[in-house]
């Protein structure tokens with residue numbers, strides 16, 4: 728479960744267009760991966776950072792799938808239970824697998840500060856040991872900003888960093904619109920998109936999706952039909968769906 732070649736089922740059918748907003752971030756990561764894989768500008772590590780639920784994993788997994796390289800993902804929090812020696816061995820083996828499968832994208836999702844003494848250190852050691860010019864890019868995602876202050880960002884490690892922000896008003900609107908467009912015969916005019924995109928200031932992309940799901944659940948509970956989803960259900964859902972983070976509005 729820690730490792731897979733290919734991608735997780737959640738993103739297996741997702742496309743670049745499913746990432747709402749993040750146009751610059753998408754382009755930046757795409758360029759880094761492409762230039763490195765083509766041997767034009769080598770990049771060893773890219774750190775994606777920003778609030779939770781705003782698309783770091785989505786971005787990494789979908790873009791990696793779009794390049795001709797093996798994709799290996801490690802969900803770092805699960806390594807914490809393994810203990811120092813076992814996790815170090817695991818990480819070493821992962822790098823070996825990536826080397827054998829090269830070109831490869833190795834993605835460490837959910838890096839957190841407290842394991843820096845072993846998981847993080849081992850990742851850095853393995854990055855140092857990679858053969859120069861080998862076509863391996865290490866991506867890592869974190870929502871802990873302290874990480875970027877650590878040795879992680881030293882040249883040769885994660886010297887490329889991409890901030891993945893919370894969605895602005897326009898993108899919150901798009902997330903709601905997209906959700907509604909997938910429902911059977913719901914038209915945008917039964918919900919007030921301007922009102923909702925304003926009311927969700929400070930929400931992460933995942934929070935906005937959660938709001939939509941909560942509103943839909945209310946509609947189904949009331950009338951057993953998704954087509955009856957309306958402004959009232961969203962207003963009701965707004966009473967108990969809140970932002971999961973404290974973030975500045977970045978618009």
Ligand code: ATP
Pocket residue numbers: 745746747748749777778779780781782783784785786837868869870891932933936
């Ligand atoms: P964490 O730091 O908690 O790992 P994350 O930034 O990696 O979070 P994801 O796991 O990529 O966030 O996204 C969480 C959920 O929110 C997913 O279901 C994803 O589909 C949705 N989501 C996040 N960002 C976007 C976005 N920009 N466009 C569309 N959906 C998004």
